[in-house]
Amino acid sequence: MATICAIGLMSGTSMDGIDLAMLRTDGVDIVERGPGLFVPYEADFRRRIEQGLETAKEIAQRGERPGDLAALEQEITRRHAEAVKIFLDGEAKSWGKPELVGFHGQTVLHRPQQALTVQLGDGQRLADLTGLPVVFDMRAEDMRHGGQGAPLVPAYHAALARSLRQVHAGRFPVVFVNIGGISNITFVPQEGDPVAFDTGPGNALIDQWVAREAGIPFDADGAIASEGGVAAEVVARYLEKPFFDRRGPKSLDRGNFTLAEADELELADGARTLAAVSAAAILKSVEHLPHKPTLWIVCGGGRKNPHIMHDLKAGAAAAGAEAIPAEEAGLDGDATEAEAWAYLAVRSLKKLPLTFPTTTGCEKPVSGGVLAKPLP
Ligand SMILES: Nc1ncnc2c1ncn2[C@@H]1O[C@H](COP(=O)(O)OP(=O)(O)OP(=O)(O)O)[C@@H](O)[C@H]1O
Numbered sequence: 001m002a003t004i005c006a007i008g009l010m011s012g013t014s015m016d017g018i019d020l021a022m023l024r025t026d027g028v029d030i031v032e033r034g035p036g037l038f039v040p041y042e043a044d045f046r047r048r049i050e051q052g053l054e055t056a057k058e059i060a061q062r063g064e065r066p067g068d069l070a071a072l073e074q075e076i077t078r079r080h081a082e083a084v085k086i087f088l089d090g091e092a093k094s095w096g097k098p099e100l101v102g103f104h105g106q107t108v109l110h111r112p113q114q115a116l117t118v119q120l121g122d123g124q125r126l127a128d129l130t131g132l133p134v135v136f137d138m139r140a141e142d143m144r145h146g147g148q149g150a151p152l153v154p155a156y157h158a159a160l161a162r163s164l165r166q167v168h169a170g171r172f173p174v175v176f177v178n179i180g181g182i183s184n185i186t187f188v189p190q191e192g193d194p195v196a197f198d199t200g201p202g203n204a205l206i207d208q209w210v211a212r213e214a215g216i217p218f219d220a221d222g223a224i225a226s227e228g229g230v231a232a233e234v235v236a237r238y239l240e241k242p243f244f245d246r247r248g249p250k251s252l253d254r255g256n257f258t259l260a261e262a263d264e265l266e267l268a269d270g271a272r273t274l275a276a277v278s279a280a281a282i283l284k285s286v287e288h289l290p291h292k293p294t295l296w297i298v299c300g301g302g303r304k305n306p307h308i309m310h311d312l313k314a315g316a317a318a319a320g321a322e323a324i325p326a327e328e329a330g331l332d333g334d335a336t337e338a339e340a341w342a343y344l345a346v347r348s349l350k351k352l353p354l355t356f357p358t359t360t361g362c363e364k365p366v367s368g369g370v371l372a373k374p375l376p
């Protein structure tokens, strides 16, 4: 099959900025992973998106854009176009000419029980601004077929696992962990379909905690948590939530977990405890997997929090497995999601499935995404 050079764009639930990556793929195998870039949002814009999440609670039909949301959608789109320009003028300049863009947009509402998921992002405008064809709105078709609409990254995790098979042949089943605002995992067996679901809060509660208690956007390198200890009863309170007893497929909205359980803690204990919650939620997900994994490969910003990684490594080791950051498997853990959106865009173009009954609960493998071509 013909290969395509695509750019993937992700503005995730952490609302910290835009991840970009380039990928060459035929939509099945990853032919080559290219450069990546992160273009941060400034604090004021992150707050505007946070307010947007509140406004979005009024949305009943996914096309509605109450209050500031129409303007916010245009601003998010404009910023993505600008980020693409920065990327193509810099890191990606010598890598190859992109033929396609995979555009996630910004999720502002996700209610799978109502088959409602809303991503702000105007695909047609992005195509016009970049002069490139854009595939966007990749979650909706899955929901129309009874799926959760998330996670979508598992198809790419499975392709990554295939690309690693030679190196890690004896270490299957592999689990990919994505620790973003929310965490999700993909279990990839030696043979057969991947199994995936959201596992719980990733960095979102830690970010909210240090923002509220210390006025900073995130606990860089876990510095605040290093001064604190784990309040085991608080971790237990989070893990008592019915979400953790449910088998997959399952997916989360950023607002499904709050700081309420941690309210009484001091700043440092709260940061350390919420890191423990993040790791424990991921480890608990093993209960819902078909087999115990051997190797955990950790992607996403949460792998840069040493406390989350410490707890994950300890928990994996206790179960006879190993947890490693993506880089130890030769991958770029910051770019994985953006690479996934490039991969999914190519799959969408080729009408290949993006999601599977074992990853989102859709009734059959489903393709999806809307193609916007730039105005001539
Ligand atoms: N050096 C660091 N130390 C600790 N935490 C970090 C560091 N760098 C990033 N993070 C955390 O990672 C978060 C960003 O992660 P990531 O980019 O994977 O999120 P995302 O794109 O919103 O993902 P998703 O869509 O999966 O929710 C930040 O909000 C922060 O909490």
Ligand SMILES: CC(=O)N[C@H]1[C@@H]2OC[C@@H](O2)[C@@H](O)[C@@H]1O[C@H](C)C(=O)O
Binding pocket: 012, 013, 107, 110, 117, 149, 150, 151, 152, 153, 154, 180, 181, 182, 183, 184, 198, 251, 252, 337
């Ligand atoms: C609705 C939505 O945007 N969900 C995100 C979120 O952030 C992580 C987790 O929750 C995951 O389900 C999903 O993103 C990843 C990239 C996905 O769809 O695979």
